[in-house]
Amino acid sequence: MRILITGASGVIGRILIPVLVAKGYEVGGMTKSQEKASLLQQLGAIPFVANIFEKEQVQKVFQQFQPDAIIHQVTALSNLSVEENAMARTIGTRHVAEAAKEVNVRRFIAQSIAWAYEPGTTIATEKDSLDVQAIGKRKMTIDGIVALENAVQEMSNAIILRYGVLYGPGTWYAPDGMMAQQFISGKAIVNDGVTSFIHIEDAVHATVQALDWKEGIYNIVDDTPATGRDWGTKYAHHLQAPIPIYQSGKAGWERGASNRKAKLEGGWTLVYPSWQEGFLSE
Numbered sequence: 001m002r003i004l005i006t007g008a009s010g011v012i013g014r015i016l017i018p019v020l021v022a023k024g025y026e027v028g029g030m031t032k033s034q035e036k037a038s039l040l041q042q043l044g045a046i047p048f049v050a051n052i053f054e055k056e057q058v059q060k061v062f063q064q065f066q067p068d069a070i071i072h073q074v075t076a077l078s079n080l081s082v083e084e085n086a087m088a089r090t091i092g093t094r095h096v097a098e099a100a101k102e103v104n105v106r107r108f109i110a111q112s113i114a115w116a117y118e119p120g121t122t123i124a125t126e127k128d129s130l131d132v133q134a135i136g137k138r139k140m141t142i143d144g145i146v147a148l149e150n151a152v153q154e155m156s157n158a159i160i161l162r163y164g165v166l167y168g169p170g171t172w173y174a175p176d177g178m179m180a181q182q183f184i185s186g187k188a189i190v191n192d193g194v195t196s197f198i199h200i201e202d203a204v205h206a207t208v209q210a211l212d213w214k215e216g217i218y219n220i221v222d223d224t225p226a227t228g229r230d231w232g233t234k235y236a237h238h239l240q241a242p243i244p245i246y247q248s249g250k251a252g253w254e255r256g257a258s259n260r261k262a263k264l265e266g267g268w269t270l271v272y273p274s275w276q277e278g279f280l281s282e
């Protein structure tokens with residue numbers, strides 16, 4: 001079985017490639033940069049260079065590799081641009097979905113997020129609506145997520161994985177990552193909003209297992225949604241950083257998410273059921 005990973009050099013893709021190769025899959029990896037093509041090759045993937053905004057480049061990759069399945073992991077977060085990331089989700093995913101249809105891809109798995117739900121007083125399940133009433137920069141993110149998920153759901157056998165906030169090696173929460181640096185500099189601000197985290201290793205396991213799951217949407221989060229004040233204080237302690245600045249209050253959408261469906265229907269189990277142990281594993 002041939003699996004194409006878009007965003008293969010990203011934080012998930014880099015760990016996912018060797019896991020899939022070890023399971024005997026033939027893996028293709030897409031990057032937009034020639035330099036990262038050799039990294040993909042070292043990890044065991046056949047590299048393809050294409051910019052997701054260029055429809056013909058994307059089509060060419062699918063025509064050459066003829067994948068049976070696609071794991072769509074493109075984000076554009078390196079420049080911290082909400083706009084670019086939303087465009088990659090909107091325009092890029094449309095290009096990937098159209099190219100996948102042309103070669104009759106049988107399974108389409110895509111990365112989404114678990115904090116796009118509308119405001120509510122309980123932790124969110126997949127049955128809750130996305131926050132289409134959002135305003136400002138959040139609206140741009142939600143519009144990107146809605147466009148991505150709509151494009152993916154036009155495919156047969158589509159799976160949407162709504163990952164929680166990723167932490168672990170290579171992420172913003174790793175000791176050399178952006179969030180850790182904010183905490184260490186004493187500039188981090190936390191509130192009463194609830195976040196669901198997911199360790200990168202658990203996110204990768206879920207992604208591999210999802211190749212065999214029933215089509216649909218799954219939250220990929222840990223068992224322990226936590227307030228900013230709670231996780232922020234413990235994370236700071238772990239980093240030996242100053243206690244973060246606390247501002248009371250929360251937005252209605254900061255509610256965390258439930259992983260019940262992935263566990264019950266997908267049989268997914270977690271190595272790190274709580275960020276509390278996960279943070280310590282760094």
Ligand SMILES: NC(=O)c1ccc[n+]([C@@H]2O[C@H](COP(=O)([O-])OP(=O)(O)OC[C@H]3O[C@@H](n4cnc5c(N)ncnc54)[C@H](OP(=O)(O)O)[C@@H]3O)[C@@H](O)[C@H]2O)c1
Pocket residue numbers: 006007008009010011012013030031032033036050051052053073074075076077078079088113163164165166170171172173
């Ligand atoms: N759920 C979450 O919390 C979540 C999810 C994702 C990321 N993040 C955070 O964001 C940080 C950065 O993520 P990242 O390392 O995965 O990097 P990224 O800059 O978001 O890139 C991810 C992947 O998308 C590809 N890509 C981006 N723009 C593209 C385009 N125009 N055409 C084709 N491919 C394109 C990149 O390819 P290139 O090889 O060309 O760069 C890379 O393989 C991580 O450290 C993580 O903490 C969080």
